[in-house]
Amino acid sequence: MTTTPFGLSTVLGYPRIGPDRELKRALESYWAGRIDATALHRIGAELRAAVWRDLRHIGVDAIPSNTFSYYDHMLDAAVAVDAVPDRFRRLGLDELDTYFAMARGTAGEPALELTKWFGTNYHYLVPEIGPDTVFVARPGKPVAEFAESRALGMTTRPVLVGPATFLLLAKAASGAPEGFRPFDRLDDLVTVYAELLAELADAGVAWVQLDEPAFTTDRTGAEIDALRGAYARLGAVRQRPRLFVASYFGELGDALPALLATPVEAVGIDLVAGPGDVNRLAGCGPIPGRTIVAGIVDGHNIWRTDLRAAAARAAVLTGVADDVVVSTSCSLLHVPVDLDAEPDLDPDLRARLAFARQKAGEVAQLGRALRDGVAVLPEPPGAAPAAWRDERVRSRLAELPVRRREAYPQRARAQQDRLGLPPLPTTTIGSFPQTDQLRRARAELRAGTLDADGYAERMRTEIADVVALQERLGLDVLVHGEPERNDMVQYFGEQLAGFAATASGWVQSYGSRCVRPPIIYGDVSRPAPMTVGWAGYAQSLTTRPVKGMLTGPVTILAWSFVRTDQPLADTANQVALALRDETVDLEAAGIQIIQVDEPALRELLPLRRAGQRAYLDWAVTAFRIATGGVADGTQIHTHLCYSEFGEVLPAIDALDADVTSIEASRSKMEILADLRAAGYGRGVGPGVYDIHSPRVPAQHEITEALRLAVAAVPADRLWVNPDCGLKTRGYPEVERALAGLVAAAAEVRAELR
Numbered sequence: 001m002t003t004t005p006f007g008l009s010t011v012l013g014y015p016r017i018g019p020d021r022e023l024k025r026a027l028e029s030y031w032a033g034r035i036d037a038t039a040l041h042r043i044g045a046e047l048r049a050a051v052w053r054d055l056r057h058i059g060v061d062a063i064p065s066n067t068f069s070y071y072d073h074m075l076d077a078a079v080a081v082d083a084v085p086d087r088f089r090r091l092g093l094d095e096l097d098t099y100f101a102m103a104r105g106t107a108g109e110p111a112l113e114l115t116k117w118f119g120t121n122y123h124y125l126v127p128e129i130g131p132d133t134v135f136v137a138r139p140g141k142p143v144a145e146f147a148e149s150r151a152l153g154m155t156t157r158p159v160l161v162g163p164a165t166f167l168l169l170a171k172a173a174s175g176a177p178e179g180f181r182p183f184d185r186l187d188d189l190v191t192v193y194a195e196l197l198a199e200l201a202d203a204g205v206a207w208v209q210l211d212e213p214a215f216t217t218d219r220t221g222a223e224i225d226a227l228r229g230a231y232a233r234l235g236a237v238r239q240r241p242r243l244f245v246a247s248y249f250g251e252l253g254d255a256l257p258a259l260l261a262t263p264v265e266a267v268g269i270d271l272v273a274g275p276g277d278v279n280r281l282a283g284c285g286p287i288p289g290r291t292i293v294a295g296i297v298d299g300h301n302i303w304r305t306d307l308r309a310a311a312a313r314a315a316v317l318t319g320v321a322d323d324v325v326v327s328t329s330c331s332l333l334h335v336p337v338d339l340d341a342e343p344d345l346d347p348d349l350r351a352r353l354a355f356a357r358q359k360a361g362e363v364a365q366l367g368r369a370l371r372d373g374v375a376v377l378p379e380p381p382g383a384a385p386a387a388w389r390d391e392r393v394r395s396r397l398a399e400l401p402v403r404r405r406e407a408y409p410q411r412a413r414a415q416q417d418r419l420g421l422p423p424l425p426t427t428t429i430g431s432f433p434q435t436d437q438l439r440r441a442r443a444e445l446r447a448g449t450l451d452a453d454g455y456a457e458r459m460r461t462e463i464a465d466v467v468a469l470q471e472r473l474g475l476d477v478l479v480h481g482e483p484e485r486n487d488m489v490q491y492f493g494e495q496l497a498g499f500a501a502t503a504s505g506w507v508q509s510y511g512s513r514c515v516r517p518p519i520i521y522g523d524v525s526r527p528a529p530m531t532v533g534w535a536g537y538a539q540s541l542t543t544r545p546v547k548g549m550l551t552g553p554v555t556i557l558a559w560s561f562v563r564t565d566q567p568l569a570d571t572a573n574q575v576a577l578a579l580r581d582e583t584v585d586l587e588a589a590g591i592q593i594i595q596v597d598e599p600a601l602r603e604l605l606p607l608r609r610a611g612q613r614a615y616l617d618w619a620v621t622a623f624r625i626a627t628g629g630v631a632d633g634t635q636i637h638t639h640l641c642y643s644e645f646g647e648v649l650p651a652i653d654a655l656d657a658d659v660t661s662i663e664a665s666r667s668k669m670e671i672l673a674d675l676r677a678a679g680y681g682r683g684v685g686p687g688v689y690d691i692h693s694p695r696v697p698a699q700h701e702i703t704e705a706l707r708l709a710v711a712a713v714p715a716d717r718l719w720v721n722p723d724c725g726l727k728t729r730g731y732p733e734v735e736r737a738l739a740g741l742v743a744a745a746a747e748v749r750a751e752l753r
């Protein structure tokens with residue numbers, strides 16, 4: 001083993017999309033057949049080289065590699081241990097296309113499942129592991145990227161998902177026996193990781209980073225013992241690089257002493273999300289010969305670090321460990337690439353921001369300051385400008401009458417008297433396909449080649465088409481189709497005071513897909529109605545009810561960068577108050593049903609149980625503030641998707657929405673029994689088909705799903721809708737799927753008599 005020192009500063013990972021989303025364009029060109037694999041690999045190599053050079057130039061001295069990915073780092077980890085399910089091997093594709101088949105599926109083979117990476121808005125592909133999965137070391141990618149960096153004169157530190165986290169995040173392959181857990185295979189996997197380490201050492205790697213963030217969530221004693229056992233074995237590998245086990249998104253807790261009981265040379269702790277690990281570490285006594293990688297620059301938010309305060313926090317650790325390295329709290333994957341691309345941001349705000357490049361600069365400065373003294377560190381920005389505070393919003397919230405709406409039975413009667421809907425009313429979740437023409441119109445508006453009136457006219461034409469289509473299909477409750485929305489959060493962020501929008505602050509969501517999260521920097525209010533014009537226009541075209549469509553306060557927070565100078569709950573309530581104003585205006589404009597989407601309700605749930613209750617309380621309060629201003633005869637819907645909602649069912653009930661539409665088709669309606677068991681007794685719209693796939697469901701499949709639903713929920717409370725919005729689908733498939741949905745509803749309605 002080498003004795004190369006770690007270095008003064010590092011980042012745990014870096015955005016891989018490129019400063020101008022070059023990776024997105026390259027991937028989509030490759031998938032469309034416009035470029036070949038050689039061109040894609042060339043662009044990948046250029047992006048990696050640019051990141052390494054940039055980090056070196058900025059002064060980060062321990063530079064990671066293998067943080068680049070053509071799709072996802074969990075998928076890369078699966079490939080590195082050859083955990084490729086047979087159904088993909090059988091396709092007979094080459095290595096790259098097998099990789100993309102796992103990521104995206106093929107005409108006949110569904111992709112691996114995509115799910116949330118801890119509490120972030122990044123999604124990883126879920127490896128499928130069975131008792132018979134044969135693990136084989138395939139170190140090609142990390143070794144090749146290490147060699148690339150070496151050719152550029154840098155000795156980088158390859159990063160891999162650690163074996164314990166890999167298995168804890170994997171799912172049992174179909175056909176695995178009842179009770180089998182991928183984690184049962186830890187011993188086998190560690191054997192292969194030992195081989196990977198030996199191969200990396202052979203290639204000249206001095207340090208390797210193994211990420212074990214799963215241990216910042218609640219884990220059993222047995223799992224922590226298994227972690228200790230795994231790293232004891234990896235530590236005993238004779239020919240290996242030095243081991244850096246990184247954790248992030250919270251405290252390691254009992255896993256920290258467990259790791260320190262193994263021969264790993266460095267442990268990373270997240271001082272931003274898990275500051276308690278500092279005391280725990282101090283309690284472990286002196287740890288000679290170990291490196292502590294202190295994550296003191298927030299990798300999950302965009303605020304500039306108070307470098308003096310951060311240095312003081314890191315300095316505490318210098319009394320405990322021989323070697324303290326300054327780092328980001330997690331990978332910088334979760335923040336945009338470069339603040340320098342945002343010259344138009346308000347200077348007062350800009351002065352308080354740091355994106356990935358700037359955060360890399362912060363760790364470099366802090367690393368040097370830890371060695372040379374803190375005198376060189378700049379002062380933090382002063383207090384926020386007074387104009388960012390809005391006393392009116394604060395007093396309105398303080399005085400908000402906690403007027404409870406009537407209980408559900410009375411509300412339901414009032415609503416049914418108004419709406420007169422048939423049993424099993426049919427509807428959609430809000431968005432219709434976002435066509436190239438719509439996106440182009442927005443691009444033209446931004447470029448100034450289309451004026452605001454011209455843009456509005458194009459949106460009205462689209463809305464009229466969408467309304468006419470829904471009438472033709474025979475849907476009962478219509479939507480305007482959300483053509484004007486670039487994104488369900490960004491759209492609101494661009495209109496609310498207290499929010500800033502970036503010009504190119506893209507963050508990877510999954511694969512080639514990115515989002516541009518707005519920044520909540522001040523008190524929030526709504527200068528003008530945000531959706532009323534579009535919804536009101538749609539309603540003017542039809543006698544059927546048009547459902548107004550808003551994004552809820554929790555989801556707006558989850559998918560924005562949020563101020564940290566006040567509790568999240570306070571910011572959520574301010575957003576909720578602005579949404580409440582919007583609901584009241586929608587109601588006044590004749591909208592009788594308003595849907596407030598909360599797909600991220602589960603996402604913000606704290607990773608450890610200790611903080612979950614308080615979170616759910618404020619999340620529910622914010623939703624109720626947002627929806628409590630309308631009359632009892634106005635029907636409030638909510639919509640939930642993208643997550644397993646098992647842990648938050650009581651909170652879903654507490655939202656007190658009149659109707660909850662929820663993703664259900666993939667779990668065969670099982671959510672309905674769970675909701676009932678949690679006491680939920682109001683309207684429910686279980687998704688009857690999966691919108692994530694272009695496959696058009698056969699009518700009988702929807703009918704069967706509906707029959708399952710009718711068996712679980714009284715028919716007078718049941719709604720019929722897809723699993724989620726239709727924005728990612730194309731019109732031909734949407735028309736056929738919705739025609740099937742309406743026909744299936746009619747069929748099951750007839751069976752009720």
Ligand SMILES: CN1c2c(nc(N)[nH]c2=O)NC[C@@H]1CNc1ccc(C(=O)N[C@@H](CCC(=O)N[C@@H](CCC(=O)N[C@@H](CCC(=O)O)C(=O)O)C(=O)O)C(=O)O)cc1
Nearest residue numbers: 121439440442443485486487488489509512513514515559
């Ligand atoms: C539902 N999901 C969402 C999450 N977070 C959000 N903030 N929003 C969400 O909807 N998290 C969980 C999931 C994640 N799922 C997705 C799904 C799809 C995307 C996606 O497709 N993103 C788009 C970008 C969307 C957008 O902002 N569109 C803009 C156009 C931006 C653009 O690229 N314009 C081009 C020019 C276009 C042209 O000329 O035609 C340009 O500027 O170069 C818009 O509609 O105006 C993506 O392409 O990645 C994300 C998350």
Ligand SMILES: N[C@@H](CCS)C(=O)O
Nearest residue numbers: 429430431597599725
């Ligand atoms: N109303 C939104 C919800 C997505 S979760 C849509 O239909 O796209």
Ligand SMILES: [Zn+2]
Nearest residue numbers: 599641724725
């Ligand atoms: Zn949805």
